Amino acid sequence: MKFLIKSICLLYLLQLPVYAAVAVHPKAGSTSASFLRLGIGGRPVAMSAYTAISDDVQAVHWNPAGLSQLKENELSIMHNESFQGIKHNFLGYAHKLKGGYLGLSFITLTVPTDLERRSGLNENDVFDPITEVEGYFSASDIAGILSYSRKVSPSLYLGGNLKYIRQTIDIDNADTFALDLGALYSVDKIKNLKLALTLENMGGGIKFIRKEFPLPFSITFGAGYKTVNDKLILAIDFKQFVDDYLTTSIGTEYSLTDMFVVRGGYKYRLNGNPLGDISGLSTGLGVNFNNVSFDYAFKPYGVMGDTHRLSFRVRFQEIRQLYLFRSKPTGKKISKEEISLPVQKIPDIDKYTYTLAETDAKFIPIDNRTFRANVTASAKQGSIRKVNFVMPVPAQSEIKVYFGETDLPELSPKVSKKKLIYRHFNIKPELRIKKMFYEIRIPGKWIDENNVNSEKIIFMFKEERNKYLEIEGNKTISAGDFYYYSVEGPALPFTVVGIKKAR
Known part of the structure; x- marks a missing residue:
């Protein structure tokens, strides 16, 4: 710079x-x-x-x-x-x-209309070359x-x-x-x-x-x-x-x-x-x-x-939208029955196609310009289950939130060797969001197979080229085959979230 x-x-x-x-x-x-x-x-x-x-x-x-x-x-x-x-x-x-x-x-x-119109008939008269004003015109x-x-x-x-x-x-x-x-x-x-x-x-x-x-x-x-x-x-x-x-x-x-x-x-x-x-x-x-x-x-x-x-x-203002995209697990295909909505094209991201899942979104007005949003996803394979954020938008705006599923590009080899990546999340808000709180679930089988300490999960939020913000997740409950964690992360236009394996 x-x-x-x-x-x-x-x-x-x-x-x-x-x-x-x-x-x-x-x-x-x-x-x-x-x-x-x-x-x-x-x-x-x-x-x-x-x-x-x-x-x-x-x-x-x-x-x-x-x-x-x-x-x-x-x-x-x-x-x-x-x-x-x-x-x-x-x-x-x-x-x-x-x-x-x-x-x-x-x-x-x-x-x-104050430009003077003159004929110029006397322009050769050395004693009185300027003719009288004959009218006015505009341009x-x-x-x-x-x-x-x-x-x-x-x-x-x-x-x-x-x-x-x-x-x-x-x-x-x-x-x-x-x-x-x-x-x-x-x-x-x-x-x-x-x-x-x-x-x-x-x-x-x-x-x-x-x-x-x-x-x-x-x-x-x-x-x-x-x-x-x-x-x-x-x-x-x-x-x-x-x-x-x-x-x-x-x-x-x-x-x-x-x-x-x-x-x-x-x-x-x-x-x-x-x-x-x-x-x-x-x-x-x-x-x-x-x-x-x-x-x-x-x-x-x-x-x-x-x-x-x-x-x-x-x-x-058009319909305000917040897109939260997550990648598919490596080597595993998601059946159509597990996705509630059909494949749709997301504006400004023509390179990828996202399959969208239903969400239950509740918006609580804080004042006439700000909402607190509580969002829950319904896709069976979803890792991000709930999102809570503060969003400054006019109270009369219509707001939609989508959780999407797609194959996102892999992280660079330099990053992948140092970090254990369970899944990538691409977060693209079209609005200015002040804070974001995530509830993320991780399969117990994946944690056991990779020797991860379920009590200490470090989430990595990508801020810029190969630079990560590391935040420790707070384990909330264990339900069925999953562990649930809550974490506060940044709301950047494009964020990749991973999990760091504790040594």
Whole structure:
């Protein structure tokens, strides 16, 4: 991690100008549809860098691949009260499909009807070249965007946008189509680090009357890092437009509480920011309520004025589900009669198919946002018999809990040689769970055959690559052919539980 931070700092410092003057790019002003350059969303604009962080419906603008990181359907509305009366708006919706996410969004930019219309008939008059105002007109831009994104592997997300772009100046208008492509990659060796790449505005130009102006094509590379508890997010973007110098954006987000978030960022353009150093600054805050978020961003534009973006996001809750998967005993098949429910595909884990067992779940409300759940499984071969956990979700949510049976991948040889593994359990909560208490049963025959001391069973919870948290189980009862143990364990997204043989 230290190497990553040093590398980012070095790349940023290498872009600092060797002289203070602001340089104008040779192709400056040669492209059309400049409104596509403007940032969308209170959260992204406040951070300045968002390509590798994109995890909401606003990803359609920053990186369409990020749509696949959504957990639920989402609607977002943004209004940008810009300088000189210019209004910038966004409306977007993302819907979860079986194979990915589909998004539909619109971006508009409107200029007040205060642009002066002059004929220019006297422009050759050296004494009075400026003609009288003959009227006023307005201008507007609109883009309709159809997006699709899917997770193609455990570490790789891909996405794309098809854009319809239309510009209107007074009574004249022109339109075109464009394509965006995006990729998002989770780095396996560095936990919580993501890399991103986007290609934007690939398509035909905008043609008014006789001359055609190309779209502002750009390439962006980004990196984002979340701390283990997700309280702090760091991001950096390198963006290259076809008609401008390279810009570097750095941003951060810090969660003060589950409700309040503060953000800040800075964008630097190689050879200087045209509107002054202050124009690179951005800041903002966010307020979260269950499935609703409000985000505000402040961004100055030097002598042009300041902009204020306010965005609203709402997530449409589906049925909340907690999946607890366990592996089949080696060499033994489970008969269909022992499983209560048919084989089903579990979202986001396409590599494995899980046979689900019935559960009896009782949810006791602690307050208006938190449940205590008591769950009992009914599969005859089940090792996990009961689970007790505290789960902060809205009281009106519908909640389902499944215990699944499947063949999970074996642990690495290094781990298997040191530990006696009875069975693996893959625990995947879709919600934030505070504590988990398990009641696990183990066949007495297995304990006897492996010389395990039934009074001292150590359960191992996998926290990260080959690193285990060891917790001693509390033997409760012996019933029939089984020993029953209670243990408090972590509630990590992916947990492998084993049993350590006492020496």
